[in-house]
Amino acid sequence: ELKVEQNPLFLSMQEGKNYTIYCNYSTTSDRLYWYRQDPGKSLESLFVLLSNGAVKQEGRLMASLDTKARLSTLHITAAVHDLSATYFCAVDGIGTSGSRLTFGEGTQLTVNP
Amino acid sequence: DADVTQTPRNRITKTGKRIMLECSQTKGHDRMYWYRQDPGLGLRLIYYSFDVKDINKGEISDGYSVSRQAQAKFSLSLESAIPNQTALYFCATWDTSNYGYTFGSGTRLTVV
DSSP states (O other): OOOEEEEOSEEEEETTOOEEEEEEESSOOSOEEEEEEOTTOOEEEEEEEOSTTOEEEETTEEEEEETTTTEEEEEEOSOOGGGOEEEEEEEEOOSTTOOOEEEOOOEEEEEEO | OOSEEEEOSEEEEOTTOOEEEEEEESSOOSEEEEEEEOTTSOEEEEEEEEETTEEEEOTTOTTEEEEEEETTEEEEEESSOOGGGOEEEEEEEEETTTTEEEEOOOEEEEEO
């Protein structure tokens, strides 16, 4: 059974600071997704990482994937208040049962002025 | 129009009632999914379908059933709703051409 763990679950940071959210998963997969969710809203796709060593950047966010370590990171650079949201990683359980996502618990990020 | 549309957006129902949540998509994707989100938890998979004739249970299918009426439509039913089924429900599709998942806006269901 695929398990996905994120840490930290809660993150309070000051504007201008850098931080990293970690996503560990338990079985082999080379497709990992990062989403953002604002309160009461749907999931907004941030990054799709499709291979070992994949790195993608958009604005102040950068995501990477190490399939050998079964680890993905979401790095926040010079945080701003608008980044306050909950961030989820999700791993695609590729195999005989086909594609379906298993989600981490989410990291609730608060960026304070 | 949204690529993945869920109806209703909000619903309050009584314990024991049967309720159906509907999902339709305009992208022509074969693969569709139903997820449930509880506060403080990530999304958990209820059922998924890879085509009209294919239905698969997810990790939390007990108490739920689904129907894939057409490629574009995938409905989730609660046969006899109970309060611990109060949650936010999301439908999603998967695009085989770019590996991207698209989520609907969600249905907030409250069972009283």
